[in-house]
Amino acid sequence: MGINTQVTQDYEKTKWLENLGRYIANTITLTEFDLRKIWHDSTQIWVRLVQPVLWLVVFGNALSKFRVIPTGDYTYMQFLTPGVLAQSVMFIAIFYGITVVWERDLGQLNKLLSTPTARSAIVLGKALSAGVRGIIQAVAVLILAIAMRVNLNLHPLNLVAVLIIIVLFGMSFASLSICLASIFKTRERMMGIGQAITMPLFFASNAIYPVSIMPTWLQYLIKVNPLSYMVDALRGLLLPGYISSLRIDLLAIVITTVVLVLLASLNFRRIIN
Amino acid sequence: MNQESICVEKLTKIYPRVKAVDEISFSISKGEIFGFLGPNGAGKTTTIKMLMTLIQPNSGAINIFGINALAHPDKVRQISGYVPQDVSIDGDLTGYENVLLYARLFNVPASIREQRIRETLQYLEIQDRAREMASHYSGGMMRRLEIAQALVNRPRILFLDEPSIGLDPSARMIMWKLIRKLRDEFETTIFINTHDMNEADTLCDRIGIMDRGKLIKTGSPAELKASVGGDILTISSQSPHCLDRLKELGYRALSEPATNHTVSILVSNGERLIPLLLDSLKASGVEVETVSLKKPTLDDVFLKYTGTRIDERDTWESTRRSRRTMRKLNG
Numbered sequence: 364m365g366i367n368t369q370v371t372q373d374y375e376k377t378k379w380l381e382n383l384g385r386y387i388a389n390t391i392t393l394t395e396f397d398l399r400k401i402w403h404d405s406t407q408i409w410v411r412l413v414q415p416v417l418w419l420v421v422f423g424n425a426l427s428k429f430r431v432i433p434t435g436d437y438t439y440m441q442f443l444t445p446g447v448l449a450q451s452v453m454f455i456a457i458f459y460g461i462t463v464v465w466e467r468d469l470g471q472l473n474k475l476l477s478t479p480t481a482r483s484a485i486v487l488g489k490a491l492s493a494g495v496r497g498i499i500q501a502v503a504v505l506i507l508a509i510a511m512r513v514n515l516n517l518h519p520l521n522l523v524a525v526l527i528i529i530v531l532f533g534m535s536f537a538s539l540s541i542c543l544a545s546i547f548k549t550r551e552r553m554m555g556i557g558q559a560i561t562m563p564l565f566f567a568s569n570a571i572y573p574v575s576i577m578p579t580w581l582q583y584l585i586k587v588n589p590l591s592y593m594v595d596a597l598r599g600l601l602l603p604g605y606i607s608s609l610r611i612d613l614l615a616i617v618i619t620t621v622v623l624v625l626l627a628s629l630n631f632r633r634i635i636n
Numbered sequence: 637m638n639q640e641s642i643c644v645e646k647l648t649k650i651y652p653r654v655k656a657v658d659e660i661s662f663s664i665s666k667g668e669i670f671g672f673l674g675p676n677g678a679g680k681t682t683t684i685k686m687l688m689t690l691i692q693p694n695s696g697a698i699n700i701f702g703i704n705a706l707a708h709p710d711k712v713r714q715i716s717g718y719v720p721q722d723v724s725i726d727g728d729l730t731g732y733e734n735v736l737l738y739a740r741l742f743n744v745p746a747s748i749r750e751q752r753i754r755e756t757l758q759y760l761e762i763q764d765r766a767r768e769m770a771s772h773y774s775g776g777m778m779r780r781l782e783i784a785q786a787l788v789n790r791p792r793i794l795f796l797d798e799p800s801i802g803l804d805p806s807a808r809m810i811m812w813k814l815i816r817k818l819r820d821e822f823e824t825t826i827f828i829n830t831h832d833m834n835e836a837d838t839l840c841d842r843i844g845i846m847d848r849g850k851l852i853k854t855g856s857p858a859e860l861k862a863s864v865g866g867d868i869l870t871i872s873s874q875s876p877h878c879l880d881r882l883k884e885l886g887y888r889a890l891s892e893p894a895t896n897h898t899v900s901i902l903v904s905n906g907e908r909l910i911p912l913l914l915d916s917l918k919a920s921g922v923e924v925e926t927v928s929l930k931k932p933t934l935d936d937v938f939l940k941y942t943g944t945r946i947d948e949r950d951t952w953e954s955t956r957r958s959r960r961t962m963r964k965l966n967g
Contacts (some may be wrong), residue, residue, distance in 0.1 A: 396737050474719070
């Protein structure tokens, strides 16, 4: 009897481990195959770069000339680069739900859901792939900023930290997008919703101007906007000597990511109904 | 041992505006090719999705190879393969990658994975073009690739939703041969949905006739056709009394005639009956213009049990459109 219980317990334990292994493997598989698509056709990467290039080259240069925005010890380009970096990752992630709607309209999602893969692993795999796409975007923006001779702190450890929080941040907004896709289910609606979310988040943040010059009510909005924490963290890591609240920023980003991934996973079953 | 692969009892799915599946019960034997025949919107796809554990029924029980599907959906998914009606391959990946993706998601062990994929691609005769992007494939090849994705896991049961829809006649023949071969070589149980009578007739061992959410009749194609009760004579005549005279002679019209001019009746030994019938009609003053004799088809079976014909005008496009609309409505 005792031996039997022991055997059962061991079996349960290995079963549990095996399931966890499969869960992680399935998540990585989904991310990997999403990235393979970029490997086959990288057009969308280049198209996505147009916007950040405009922000840095046109908007950034113009405002640097006027010197109307007080950015303390830093040039406006230094101040703007982390903002544009965060914004471009957010833009990619927030429209990620459209891909999911597309896969739903074809039979791909149905087929994916007919495998033993856990629903949450599908959400996690897709969110992770949005995060990794964010890295590609971030690297391009950083290269552009360096080419424009923006003075940035490029210590390898800082860069690694930048990439990690970009992945987390991309995951959180991609999850939000997948969650919305499960509810709204059409590409047209998702386009509209994406626009409706990104612009207010971008302008009600510290991405293109310092919080201190904003009216009080907007400062409160900025405080609850995840993008602000992201931008603050990136400034702390990329601008030499910039004092950021890195711990709070990281905490805010991690909590947002966990909450949104969970929410998207719980909501995901609604997508095929 | 239990020879049943699927056993469904009183399965029901209700959407806000419509009872999509209404208390259907049926069972399928191991190694059988079983088909649901019915028009669009009959509830066939909803049923397949419930069997495949993609959507939850409102009530009823599903047992697949002894597994209670509602309690253990993941176990059902591990032994099943599913090919949805809509295109389910990823055109932005190669054919090989499409199959590799599913081999990994079905947790095919890494040690046998490559060999398994090679065999599957060979079996479906796409190995020569496996390194090409799947978006360059023809319709027939795409369908075969979709089946490859499902087969790489060596499923015990394969669900095919309209397997030959949108395929040209030769690709359709290849598909039918393939499905039969799968059953014969691997004893795979195969469940198909179709609105194509020909497909149901030539491919299926047994057919379930679905209409408006209800499973109306189950049986082998031969049994079902025999149940129509004989040959069908269609008589056209300008005479207004044709139908009445036929009734007086003891014949029953198959359905109320669509126009006043043609009427179909059910007879046995139609070839011998035609001359006699023409004589009796002429004697009672009815001028007959044309007579045609037809051996019963599944369409007639459908007509007998539901009172309507499966709409032949349904094209792939209209099917897709109606599915989309339904999905949007239900969303």
